[in-house]
Amino acid sequence: MICEICKKNEATIHIQEIINSQKKALHICQDCAAKKNAGNGMLNGLNLADILYNISSNINSGDGTGAAKPNEPVISHVPSITCGKCGWTTVNFSERGRLGCANCYTIFRDILSLALKNMHKGTMHVGKRPGAGNKGTNTAAIEIMKLQKKLEEHVMREEYEKAAETRDLIASLKNNNKTPKKQVKDK
Amino acid sequence: MQDNPIDKLFEKRVSWLADSGPEDDIAISSRIRLARNIQEIPFPSNASVDHLDSSIAAALVAVEKAKCFKKFYEIDMTKLNPLDKQVLLERRLISREFFARKQNTALVMTDDETCSIMINEEDHLRMQAMLSGLRLGEVWNIIDKIDDRLSAELPFAFDETLGYLTSCPTNVGTGIRASVMLHLPGLVLGEQINAVIQAVNKLGLAVRGIFGEGTESLGNLFQISNQSTLGEMETQIIDRLEAVIRQIINHEKNSRQKLLQNRREFLMNHIGRSYGLLRHSYIISGEDTLNSLSALRLGVDMGMFSTVDIHTVNELFVIVQPGHLQKYAGKELDTSERDIFRATVIRERLKSSEKK
Ligand SMILES: [Zn+2]
Ligand SMILES: [Zn+2]
Numbered sequence: 001m002i003c004e005i006c007k008k009n010e011a012t013i014h015i016q017e018i019i020n021s022q023k024k025a026l027h028i029c030q031d032c033a034a035k036k037n038a039g040n041g042m043l044n045g046l047n048l049a050d051i052l053y054n055i056s057s058n059i060n061s062g063d064g065t066g067a068a069k070p071n072e073p074v075i076s077h078v079p080s081i082t083c084g085k086c087g088w089t090t091v092n093f094s095e096r097g098r099l100g101c102a103n104c105y106t107i108f109r110d111i112l113s114l115a116l117k118n119m120h121k122g123t124m125h126v127g128k129r130p131g132a133g134n135k136g137t138n139t140a141a142i143e144i145m146k147l148q149k150k151l152e153e154h155v156m157r158e159e160y161e162k163a164a165e166t167r168d169l170i171a172s173l174k175n176n177n178k179t180p181k182k183q184v185k186d187k
Numbered sequence: 188m189q190d191n192p193i194d195k196l197f198e199k200r201v202s203w204l205a206d207s208g209p210e211d212d213i214a215i216s217s218r219i220r221l222a223r224n225i226q227e228i229p230f231p232s233n234a235s236v237d238h239l240d241s242s243i244a245a246a247l248v249a250v251e252k253a254k255c256f257k258k259f260y261e262i263d264m265t266k267l268n269p270l271d272k273q274v275l276l277e278r279r280l281i282s283r284e285f286f287a288r289k290q291n292t293a294l295v296m297t298d299d300e301t302c303s304i305m306i307n308e309e310d311h312l313r314m315q316a317m318l319s320g321l322r323l324g325e326v327w328n329i330i331d332k333i334d335d336r337l338s339a340e341l342p343f344a345f346d347e348t349l350g351y352l353t354s355c356p357t358n359v360g361t362g363i364r365a366s367v368m369l370h371l372p373g374l375v376l377g378e379q380i381n382a383v384i385q386a387v388n389k390l391g392l393a394v395r396g397i398f399g400e401g402t403e404s405l406g407n408l409f410q411i412s413n414q415s416t417l418g419e420m421e422t423q424i425i426d427r428l429e430a431v432i433r434q435i436i437n438h439e440k441n442s443r444q445k446l447l448q449n450r451r452e453f454l455m456n457h458i459g460r461s462y463g464l465l466r467h468s469y470i471i472s473g474e475d476t477l478n479s480l481s482a483l484r485l486g487v488d489m490g491m492f493s494t495v496d497i498h499t500v501n502e503l504f505v506i507v508q509p510g511h512l513q514k515y516a517g518k519e520l521d522t523s524e525r526d527i528f529r530a531t532v533i534r535e536r537l538k539s540s541e542k543k
Binding site: 124 | 224227229244247309335339343346347348355359360361391414416417418419
C-alpha cells in the first residue's frame with residue numbers, strides 16, 4: 001500500500017488502529033507520520049470531525065455496514081438539534097468538536113454515544129466521583145461566590161459602602177436560597 | 188502595588204527541572220491535568236462575559252475556602268503583559284490554548300510551581316500538578332486531593348454514566364490527562380524513534396514533540412500521554428501509561444548502550460561538537476541550541492562531563508526560550524538580538540558551572 005500523503009513511500013502506519021475505529025483509516029509512511037506528528041498532532045489526537053463524519057454517514061446510510069461515504073457533507077445528514085439551555089447546535093458541534101454546556105451531553109446523546117465508543121476504552125465512567133458537597137448546589141450558590149469575590153475586592157480597596165451593599169446582597173440571596181427548600185420540604 | 192508573581196518565579200530555579208526525581212536522566216517530568224466544569228455555567232467557549240466572570244469568581248472563592256495551597260498566587264491573565272504570559276507558557280504552567288485565549292481567564296499557581304489551575308481554558312477548571320522525574324503516582328495523589336477539596340466547595344458538572352462533563356468529548360469521564368516528558372536522544376540517533384512512536388500509538392497513547400512546531404522534534408524531547416479518559420479508573424490509566432513509559436526508558440537505555448558500543452566515535456563527536464557550539468558561540472539559534480542541549484544532556488547522563496550538572500542543562504532548556512530570554516534581558520529582543528543574548532546566557536551558565 002502506498003502512503004496517502006506523499007504517494008511515494010510504502011504506507012506502514014495505519015491510523016485506524018490508533019482511534020480504535022473500523023471505519024476511519026489513513027495509511028501513511030513513517031516520514032509523513034513524523035511530519036504529521038510534529039505538526040498538528042492529529043495523528044495522536046482524535047480528529048473529532050472525522051469521527052462525526054463517519055457517524056453521520058453511518059446513521060443515514062442505513063445499510064448497517066458502517067462504511068463511510070466520502071465527500072458527503074456532514075451536516076445535511078444529521079438532524080438539526082439545538083440545546084435549549086445554551087443554544088449550541090449540531091452545526092456548532094460538528095464544526096468545533098466541542099459542546100456548549102453540560103446539558104448538551106443529554107441533547108446530543110445519540111451522536112455522542114457512537115463517537116465516544118471510538119474515542120475511549122469504555123462508555124461508562126468508573127473513576128472518582130465528586131464529594132457529597134456536589135449535590136444540591138445551584139445557580140444562587142455560584143452567584144453568592146461571585147459576590148463574595150466582589151466583597152473581598154471592595155474590602156481590599158477600602159470601599160466600605162460598596163462592601164456593605166454587597167454583604168447585604170449576599171445575605172438576602174442566602175435567605176432566598178433557603179426559602180424554596182423549606183417549601184419543598186413542607187409539601 | 189502587589190509584586191509581580193512572574194518576577195518572583197525568576198528568583199527561583201524551575202522546581203520541576205532543578206529537583207532530582209527517579210529515572211530523571213530520561214524522564215524529565217511527570218504531569219497530570221484534570222478537567223472540571225461548574226454546573227449551570229456554559230463551557231467557556233460558549234459563555235458570556237458574565238458567565239466567564241462567574242466561573243472565575245466561583246473558582247477563586249473555592250480555592251481560598253478549600254485551603255488547597257499554602258502559598259499561591261492569583262493572576263488575572265487579562266492584565267498580564269504578553270511577555271509574562273510567554274514565561275508562564277515556557278515554564279509549562281499554562282497551556283498553549285490558555286495562552287492564546289482572548290476571553291476572561293485567570294490563573295492560580297503555587298509559589299513552588301508544582302500546581303496550577305487554569306480558569307476558563309477550554310473547561311472552567313484545568314488543574315495540574317507536576318513533579319520532576321517519573322512520579323505519576325505522587326503527582327496523582329497531589330492533584331486528587333486538590334480535586335477533592337475543590338469538589339467540596341464547587342458543584343462540578345457530573346453525570347452518573349459519563350462522569351465529569353467536559354467541553355470536548357475526548358476528555359469526558361475522568362477528565363484526566365497524564366503525561367511524562369522524556370528525553371530520547373538514543374532512540375533518535377539510533378533511528379528507532381518512529382518505530383517506538385508507532386508502537387506507543389498502537390497502545391492508545393499520544394506522543395508529541397515538546398518543541399514540535401516544525402517537522403521535527405527539537406531537543407529530542409517527547410511527551411507521552413493517555414488519550415482515553417472514559418471507561419477506566421484514573422489509577423488504571425496512570426498505571427498503563429507508566430508501564431509503557433518504563434518500557435520506553437529501557438529502550439532508550441539499550442539504544443544509548445548500543446551507540447556507545449558500536450558507534451563510539453560518532454557519539455563522542457556529536458556530543459563534543461555540541462558542547463563546543465554551546466560553550467563558544469556568540470550567536471546561536473533556538474533550534475541549534477535545543478539540539479545541542481540534547482546532546483550535552485546525553486553526555487552528562489553518560490558521565491562525559493564532570494563539570495556540568497544535569498539540572499543546569501535542564502534549566503537551560505527553559506531559559507533559552509524567547510520569553511525567558513527577554514525577561515532576563517529586561518527588554519524586548521528581536522530574533523537576531525535574541526540569538527546573540529541566548530549565546531551569552533549559555534556561555535555564562537556553562538562557564539560558571541565549570542568553576543564549581
Ligand atoms: Zn508519505
Ligand atoms: Zn448546551
